[in-house]
Amino acid sequence: MSAPGHQGGEQQPGAGGVHPAVLAWTEGDLGVEGRVLEVVRAPAAVLSTVGEPVDPTSPETVQLAADLVATMRVSPGCVGLAAPQVGVGAQVFCVDVSEHPKTRDHHGTFVLCNAEVVSGSRNEKAREGCMSVPDLTGDVKRASRIVVRGQLPGTGEEVELHANAFEARCLQHEIDHCQGLLFVDRVAGAHAIFARQTYL
Numbered sequence: 001m002s003a004p005g006h007q008g009g010e011q012q013p014g015a016g017g018v019h020p021a022v023l024a025w026t027e028g029d030l031g032v033e034g035r036v037l038e039v040v041r042a043p044a045a046v047l048s049t050v051g052e053p054v055d056p057t058s059p060e061t062v063q064l065a066a067d068l069v070a071t072m073r074v075s076p077g078c079v080g081l082a083a084p085q086v087g088v089g090a091q092v093f094c095v096d097v098s099e100h101p102k103t104r105d106h107h108g109t110f111v112l113c114n115a116e117v118v119s120g121s122r123n124e125k126a127r128e129g130c131m132s133v134p135d136l137t138g139d140v141k142r143a144s145r146i147v148v149r150g151q152l153p154g155t156g157e158e159v160e161l162h163a164n165a166f167e168a169r170c171l172q173h174e175i176d177h178c179q180g181l182l183f184v185d186r187v188a189g190a191h192a193i194f195a196r197q198t199y200l
Ligand SMILES: [Zn+2]
Pocket: 001, 002, 129, 130, 131, 132, 173, 177
């Protein structure tokens, strides 16, 4: 997901309780150098294909995780990037909302494999953008408190984390990518899609 600008506030108290293993995770744990990859844009077929589950401990997954973080880092406004966006049909994504002004509680930078939303509540509508749909933003209704289950790359440790507000939105956006869905598939209609005016 990329930051859509400052439209549409998401103000709420944080739910608290970040996951310590996810908070402590850094890309340095992967032990490989990430490469900056080209980000593919809609209508590339990989963006609308359900990603394959991965072995989180395999060297391919570890390299992919490092590449996703490296690519996110060099992309202005990018708060999350999923494997299909670099042309790989796999259920892996990275997230880092720590620098975003709408963020409340967060887990810093992390990568999840084979992630799924276990539960969600408190739907809110807010504006989203995406590097794979660079010219548009859209109003998307999503749960503002969620529980997500997935595995950390490298160790394969199974984690269940609670996320809220902007991090929750970003996680749902990236999990959608892994299932072949874009934010434009989630908007209520054409009235909820807008031309992007500024990238940040
Ligand atoms: Zn996206």
